[in-house]
Amino acid sequence: MSKLIELTIDNQPVAVPAGATLREAALSLGIATPTLCHYPGLATGSNCRLCVVEVHGARALVPACSRPAEAGMQVTTDSERVRRARRTVLELLLGETDTTRAPELLAYARYYGAKADRWPGDPAGRRALPVVADNPFFVRDYAKCILCRRCTEACGEGMQRTFAIAVTGRGSATGIGTGGTGRLTDSPCVFCGNCVGVCPTGALLSLPEHAARAAGAAATERLDWHPAKGFGAAAAAPPAVRTTCAYCGVGCTVELHTHNGRILKAAAPPAVGVNRGSLCVKGRFGHDFVHHLDRLTTPLVRKDGALTPATWDEALDRVAAELTRIRARYGADALAGLASAKCTNEENYLLQKFMRTVIGTHNVDHCARLCHASSVAAVSRALGSTAMSNSIGELRHDIDCLLVTGSNTTENHPVIALEMKAAIARGARLILVEPRRIELAGLSTYWLRQRPGSDVAVFNGMARVIINEGLADAEFIARRTEGFAELRAAVQPFTPARVAELSGVDPDDLVAAARLYATSRAAGIFWGMGISQHRNGTDAALTLCNLALLTGQIGRPGTGLNPLRGQNNVQGASDMGCLPNLLPGYVPVGERTGHARLAELWGVALPAERGLTATEVTEAMGGQIKGLYVMGENPLLTDPNLNHARECFARLEFLVVQDIFLSETAAIADVVLPALSFAEKDGTFTNTERRVQRVRRVRDGPGQSRADHGILCALARRLGAAWQYDSAAAIFAEIRQAVPDYAGISYDRIEQEGLCWPCPSDDHPGTPYLFAASFPRGRGRLHPVPLIAAAELPDADYPLCLTTGRVLYHWHGGVLSRRSAGLDAICPEAMVELNPADAAALGVTDGQMVRVRSRRGEVTARADLTARVDQGTVFMTFHFSEAAANLLTIDALDPIAKIPEFKVCAVRVEPLDQPG
């Protein structure tokens, strides 16, 4: 950094840091260099040769994009020789390729006076290549390909590391393609579309954009370029709005381009946000659910047993009347509210405020109960905190050991997985503790393949190795933790041999993994629902906390305890206090100062007793609970033991659901209120790393649909509260008062990029990693944890272990992703993953329909014979209502967090006759 290189460019002296390229040096003088292959964040092969400049003394021209500046260089960027080369390169491309959708190339061509007919190509050559439409997401129109190779770089080391496409052939026949059949669907492609995002010529286009352009509905933007100005503003740029993806908790920054209210494409600006230009298949191609015909467009009220269209007044009057009636007859605690990890912070804040201050109950919860409640409980007990301790960006630079467990990160948090893969590529090592042979297994240094339900044994075993081999950080333990002696005693029975018996993990690998984790400079733990969704999920998460505290792998960049949150705003919904025991900002119900502060802010007295969790509410239906208000959730697909849950819901006196689709839950409601999707409203989401990010309105909602916060305000006013919020920003202003960690965050500050909480004041830069100096509870607490067996293990009647999860192409209950044309086309049905050895014993062939039965229910689905699952284990997703895995799962609850054991139950599998 300190050493500057001095050179001259176009006779102007300039000094640049060592390592700067000639392109960067020229830019510092305000001289732009044309390029078609260079893209921010991707390595450049300098293959378009448009950036060439003249360096005094060099025989040939040199590429400014990659050539480092050297002391004393004399560079000329605009000689006749340079112009001739640039013009000829452009003319060669214009002659060979269909450049009609290449606005940058055309802008350069205009500036350099390149003529399209100077070097005509073979008409039967590139221009004659057919459009390839071999997948449900995007087309490949190689007549428009200039072979800049941004796409292969994006698919490879630059972003995705999937390596599905590569350069094929040579000379004029050079192309981009896959191995094998050449079809993307037969290749390793995961349809992230990062190739589409970086293509400069329209050779790769999303299907909607391709269709719109083919119909002439969306014109190619016209750009102009000048070396002193770069690209000017586009003359006909299609409208694009920057917002935050609504699928998972990664919180990718996405720019939605629309045409006549329909989303044409989703793009990701380079170098911005968590994703820095990358997206996954859902984020890039899965947002078409917002204009699906199934969208609710009018309120529905049940009349004579049927849901019937109604006016807003009719519907809201009915809701207000029923809530009032139930509260009057049974008391406020007969009502409960389910907030939504899909909705904005503003909406969730209002829902819990509605339940607490308008209705008068703490019976409010959300789906985190079903995903990470146990993680939250554990981290809260160990550290006094409730969130991911470190930030995603630290994977890029700081981490050198990753311990990933219970997380199929490449499918469930795809863009975080990109950072993990990049970290591994630069030398970081991966310890994977996971029953299934997921993609990360192939990248791991140690893969500990434990049997489902034995996590506690594995991590206690690692703790024992660390303690007994003297690898624990004694100084850290003494200064910042408590409970070491008890833990040391408690883990002694977990010898490597014993752990092998309990979990199936190789003893040598266990020891080696423990040593690697403990001795790495910066080691971070990442986990998902494979840890949390057990009846001892809190215990398992506590054993992870123990590892971090024993080794001091926390409180520094690249370390920490990082539960990867599932939903786009599950962190925010918790932050907003959509929990029965915690008020906004994690103030415990009844805690005197915080409780009083919020009561004063809201101007009402709050109940002193905590409310019921979502799982407890279900059990209490017909008993204590008579009415339920559901905002954007679908418990009748996502609860465990669905048959039982359906019986419970049937006992409610009143159910109101506010959603964008008629979900399984909405279908049995008494009133259904049509809400807006993320693309139709303003607000904020808080991602898994505590980053508060803007959500912006891109299009109008269909029909009479309304923003959830608008619905809640209207309802509150009917129930006598004088709520007046004229915008999402007005609600956020109140959130800043209610939640101290959000006090320094404002829409202005996060206009460009979000901030990680805690951010207590206007001048605070946000907090990417926590606990540098202390833990919220003071000392970190080490917890002795015994191993409790899963509630239901395989036996003679039900000999296989069912574990559930998700796939890349679908989301949660499938309400959104199954209404995305591309996602549903590529993954249309539920599959049962079955080990080939088990399948052979059962007489099941690949692709055959099977019946999966548990003590609670049965489903039929297609068998997928794969070694991804070990012998004795079957895997199903819970995305598909027609083969709902949760008909099988067990409703055994973690005693602390009340989270159900989705990850282990006993089933049997029977082949069905082949149809026909």
Add this chain to the structure above:
Amino acid sequence: MTLLLRRLGQADPTDLAAYRAAGGYSALSRALSLGAAAIIAELEQSGLCGRGGAAFPAAIKWDGVRRAAADQKYVVLNGDESEPGTFKDRTLMEADPFTLIEAMTIAAYAVGAGRGYAYVRGEYALAAERLGAAIAAARRAGLLGEDILGAGLAFDIELRQGAGAYVSGEETALFASIEGGRGEPRTKPPFPTTHGLFGRPTLIHNVETLANVPPIVLHGGAWYAGLGRNGAAGVKLFCLSGHVARPGVYEAPLGIPLAELLDHAGGVTGRLQAVLLGGAAGAFVPPPLLATPLSPPALQAAGLTLGSGAVMVLNDTVDLWQVALQLARFFAHESCGKCVPCRLGTARQAELVAAVAAGGGRGDEPVRLQELGAVMADASICGLGQTASWPVLSLLRHFGPPGEGRV
């Protein structure tokens, strides 16, 4: 008596005992007693330049790799001899593999490399077989491995075969091929001396270049330099083909006039029209330039190149534009497709040459070929695109379009 071809036909090329009996490995012993700095000094004094076509001084490369700090360094033997009309490296690899192994070992010692790769053109099955057998024999005898000649020198060689792409003879493309990627060149700088194979400092030499190393170490740089003529240093292998009485590989002093070299091969059969000197990326030499000494500076002054040492003799029965068309098509076919000027420039060049060769065209082809050739030379990534226009442009310069100013 020849130097480089001394063992041609002498014995079983893979018989290590015979090689040692004939003085083999005495150069390595001497190298070990000289030390790295002295070896490189001898090399500098010898004036040895690269024999693959670029004629870069060998000692500068050795010194560069020696000075580069890294956890691993490599020595690579470039046996991807693909230049049309060139067959000297094949002869060396088939006839004298141990000299190449000994030379690589000396180089490894001098630059501090622990691993070597011998990269042999895919079509050269016999060369690969013999080199492989010789490497195995040397390894069995402790002449490759952890402790060579008991001197604590650790070095071993892996044999790799190409897959038929001309461009893989370009050094950075060759690295990509060894690394398991597609044979495609990278932008230089950085140069292989600091960022070569697997990103590490790498000494890469053409087969013939390395074959000169053991004699230089044994007899000294000054002796070697004195073998040349007309101010050039050392000896060179020339590949004579076409219309000469005795085609084949000839060793001659560097600096020998072209006409004299042709006499060695028994002279031209028929009436000489031109010599294509330097291979496909070479130039057509008209008869008036036959007196030019075959040394890089003299040839450069005449607008010619020695290239890899290919000397293709063409009498007046040959249509030079048909030859140029074959060469242009060769380049269009062999362009790796990475950079625009080469990928599309070679294609357009072949079409223009076809038009000229057929006697048709619009008449502006010569001007367009010159313009295109200038941009290809200026803007292509590697030597393939940079030199693909040379034969065509030299034909235009010295002979003109068909029917116009034929010599």
